[in-house]
Structures are given as C-alpha cells and as structure tokens.
Amino acid sequence: MKSVTYLAALSAIALIAACSENHDHAGHAEHTNDAPAAVEAVAAPSQVQDGISVQNAWVRPTVGEQDATGGYLTITSQEPLALVGVASPAAEISEVHEMKMDGDIMRMRMAERIELKAGEPLELKPGGYHLMLMSLTAPIQAGQEVELSLLFEKPDGSRIEMPVKAVAGQNAAGGGHHDQDGHGDHKH
C-alpha cells in the first residue's frame, strides 16, 4: 500500500508541473516555452550517410507529464532527396510536421514530404518544420541521447533509412550566428 500512496503523490506533483506550463494542449502543441534558461546548450556531432549530412540534432526535454515533444536538425544532401518520414524508439508516434499560419493561429500538420535540393541545407527548427515525437515511451531528460531514424526517398523512388542520434537540450546554434559545418578556419 505504501508504494501506491507514493505513486499517487508523484503523479500529483507531475500534474502541477504540467498545469503550470502555458501551452495549447489540443492534441500535440509544439512546446516552445519550456524555461530554456534551465536547459544546457547541446548539439550532437555531424552525422553522415549516403551523401546526407545531419547537423545539430536535438530534442526538447519534456516537462511534467508532457508526452510529446519536438526534434530539430539540419539536413544537407549532395543529391536531390525528399524527407518522407521519421521513427524513434522514444515515441509510439513520430511524424514530420510543418507550422502554418491559419488566420491568426499557428497550426501544425503532418508534412508528408519535404524536398531537399542538392547542397541546400534544410533546417528543422522551432516554429518551422520539426520532428514530432508523440506518446513518448518515457520522459525525455536534458542531456539524454534520443535515437531517431530519418526516412528519405531518392528521385528513383528508392528509400534510405538514416539513424541519427539527437541530444536532449537547448539548441547550441539557436542564434544561427555561426557556422556549424566545422569550417574552423576563422582563427585570429
């Protein structure tokens, strides 16, 4: 009986935390207001496969009972390619989403397909295209590594699965002021 009481107390705390959060809970709003100051800046290293390079992959840590979160990264492909899906063991449902203005309201919906032009980086970021992880299997804590699998389609219709490791935390390149491509040649 003791453990039951303990669990009940825990969930009450989680509920308070969830309610203090100012978010739209209709379905799966993208959580852009989770006290960023408390989260350390992180960035996963560049990951490359089949001429596709993924930079700066990160996932927003969850707060309280929140069971959905966003994933963000930058993809550059040497060849024309389309991003057609995402999967993750961290979530029961993973989708690629886009944000669209509907009158005065920002809404998000599934993006079936995002075209990548050769050599042109596609940035998935808060407020824009993002990966949506829903029905999370466990809370996501800052510093935790989250496995993602990106699904691409080549112009000939063949598909490529690319495993990517993301880090839970605040994006280190959030300001977008500096080059993340490893051109470390601006020493003075």
Ligand SMILES: [Cu+2]
């Ligand atoms: Cu979304």
